[in-house]
Amino acid sequence: AQSVTQLDSHVSVSEGTPVLLRCNYSSSYSPSLFWYVQHPNKGLQLLLKYTSAATLVKGINGFEAEFKKSETSFHLTKPSAHMSDAAEYFCVVSDLRYGNKLVFGAGTILRVKS
């Protein structure tokens, strides 16, 4: 079965510095991968998705992620953090062999310091 591991439960950065949120996945088939963001007391919002097209995926709010099959990774990055980026981020995998369910990572809470 597919699974997702988010390597950091909390990440803290200063405003204006780069953001890196790490994610490794496990899937023996060609997965679809997603990043979702959840601001406090809000629903989950899709940031970006990878579905076997370009390995570098650009999302909303300046975020991007790179699919690296050899490393089974799908890390999320942003060149310059903004205070409004403070939220919880979920790495998610979908494997077509298991229907259209999504498997969520445990989440990484991003803190942005002024």
Add this chain to the structure above:
Amino acid sequence: DAGVIQSPRHEVTEMGQEVTLRCKPISGHNSLFWYRQTMMRGLELLIYFNNNVPIDDSGMPEDRFSAKMPNASFSTLKIQPSEPRDSAVYFCASSLATSGSYEQYFGPGTRLTVT
């Protein structure tokens, strides 16, 4: 597009009472998912429907929970009787299950408190 609509947004009830949560998926989507989120357990998939048919309910915690989808534009999640440990945020999500595209769109959630 109005997005996924959930009601009520907040529900406070006493233990033993019946609770019904409602969801309207995005028009044209053919898959609907119910999730529960708590601090202790994170985000859990409870049940999902494809074309109004329940496909996988293995995440439903026990018989007190039931879900229905009478048509493509409406679903309910019912808890009867409710217990304090059911307190959580319940999310509904929908997707259009086309080849190669399985992203889900989430509603704002219903925050349930059972006292």
